[in-house]
Amino acid sequence: MKGVPSNLPSLTIKSIRDGLLGKQFSAAELAQAALAFAEKENASTNAFLTFAPERALAAAAKVDSEIAKGGFVGALAGVPLGVKDVIVTKGLRTTCGSRILENYIPPYDATAVFRLEAEGAVLIGKLNCDEFAMGSSNENSAFGPVRNPRALDRVPGGSSGGSAAAVAQGTAVVTLGSDTGGSIRQPASFFGVVGVTPTYGRVSRYGLTAFASSLDHIGPLARNVEDAATVLQIMAGRDEQDATSAYAPIGNYHEAMKLPVGSLKLGLPREYFEGLGAETGDVIHAAVKQLKGLGCTVQEISLPHTKYALSCYYIIATAEASSNLARYDGVRYSTRVNGDTLSEMYRNSRGSGFGAEVKRRIMLGTYVLSAGYYDAYYKKAQQVRTLIARDFTNAFTEVDAILAPVSPFPAFKIGEKVDDPLAMYLSDVYTLTGDLAGVPCMSVPCGLSPEGLPIGLQIFTKHFDEATMFRLAYAYEQSTSR
Numbered sequence: 001m002k003g004v005p006s007n008l009p010s011l012t013i014k015s016i017r018d019g020l021l022g023k024q025f026s027a028a029e030l031a032q033a034a035l036a037f038a039e040k041e042n043a044s045t046n047a048f049l050t051f052a053p054e055r056a057l058a059a060a061a062k063v064d065s066e067i068a069k070g071g072f073v074g075a076l077a078g079v080p081l082g083v084k085d086v087i088v089t090k091g092l093r094t095t096c097g098s099r100i101l102e103n104y105i106p107p108y109d110a111t112a113v114f115r116l117e118a119e120g121a122v123l124i125g126k127l128n129c130d131e132f133a134m135g136s137s138n139e140n141s142a143f144g145p146v147r148n149p150r151a152l153d154r155v156p157g158g159s160s161g162g163s164a165a166a167v168a169q170g171t172a173v174v175t176l177g178s179d180t181g182g183s184i185r186q187p188a189s190f191f192g193v194v195g196v197t198p199t200y201g202r203v204s205r206y207g208l209t210a211f212a213s214s215l216d217h218i219g220p221l222a223r224n225v226e227d228a229a230t231v232l233q234i235m236a237g238r239d240e241q242d243a244t245s246a247y248a249p250i251g252n253y254h255e256a257m258k259l260p261v262g263s264l265k266l267g268l269p270r271e272y273f274e275g276l277g278a279e280t281g282d283v284i285h286a287a288v289k290q291l292k293g294l295g296c297t298v299q300e301i302s303l304p305h306t307k308y309a310l311s312c313y314y315i316i317a318t319a320e321a322s323s324n325l326a327r328y329d330g331v332r333y334s335t336r337v338n339g340d341t342l343s344e345m346y347r348n349s350r351g352s353g354f355g356a357e358v359k360r361r362i363m364l365g366t367y368v369l370s371a372g373y374y375d376a377y378y379k380k381a382q383q384v385r386t387l388i389a390r391d392f393t394n395a396f397t398e399v400d401a402i403l404a405p406v407s408p409f410p411a412f413k414i415g416e417k418v419d420d421p422l423a424m425y426l427s428d429v430y431t432l433t434g435d436l437a438g439v440p441c442m443s444v445p446c447g448l449s450p451e452g453l454p455i456g457l458q459i460f461t462k463h464f465d466e467a468t469m470f471r472l473a474y475a476y477e478q479s480t481s482r
Ligand code: GLN
Pocket: 133, 134, 135, 136, 158, 159, 178, 179, 180, 181, 182, 183, 184, 211, 317, 428
């Protein structure tokens, strides 16, 4: 054994596999090194909320013993994995970034986690996030924000900020995030890592703490397109535990990814570029040019209902959240704070357990669902959602993929938007539509702003056509790293 490479931040699934099978290091050595590195870095970044040394070392020992006896070596053998703390892990604290679940120990594993561990992934810990995944900057975590290790005065993005930070820093090689309105793609773009939101139903939501059930997705974050595709390939597919998980065929992402892209037709939605500043716009246009250079044809398209996405999302997401979060009442789930009467106990438990943003959303959601307002707000928003989804269906009769920015601006300063919820909500204007339509979408790093901050290119494809999305992203990535 030559020992664990000192370049933890540049490891990939493939380099780990080569290292293990080439006997350069053991899975146990790698797990120990990753844990030590993650614990040390956490002092400045706060990316992890809980470490899982026992679980990690047990998983690594199993990988090592299988390799020693020439047994089953899973596709993720020895790969250090971090999981956003809204995804449950058996016997391992899962807080959802909230005081109300500060001591919650789940009795089961999410299907996504179960499938990755079955392929040899080594779960090293749980990652910080906005409370119940509500936010765009991680400033809503009850355990303090994640600090962006690339620029400590900037937000990491949210809500899966810990998941993006860990990949960028190299404290985990791949991570899981969740995306309801952009929470995987936006932090991925702020960190210059790859973040994928699969088609709604592609990955089981069993074990993903519900925020807005019709919009919630689990997806991977990784250092390159290939690693993200590998993780999705393993997690994808029907799960009897989630009635909304799809039977749709998955295909082979690795084969699809390597196909040439010269025949692909790409659309640039006018609505996403109209108010876009040069800081982000120039970088996106350069990426589009690069894809043209690979032979893709590019045309302008229109997704005419984009302007309604923000209002539509904040009605549907808050409505579903108000219903989903009713279970944290000090009785069925969550920390109880006693009171003299039953209603006082509810009020004390929820009042002290939830943070301000979560309360704001519960109130908004309860309002839009209440008698007299349901038709005017909730029902209307569902109708608008259909129109937004139809925009994508229509566009995909003309083009194979849609290109857009992920965020109107790169990582902003901590504290800059925290007192202005509407300004914060606007950071999601380009990502919400993908979740509302349920189409697959991702962020691929595509360059730096003049200030040196990473910018992500967003790719959307048809429902269940992750293969074309990876193909394009991979071709782009290869053409830039040459
Ligand atoms: N930032 C959006 C929100 O606050 C999206 C969150 C998410 O995707 N989980 O709702």
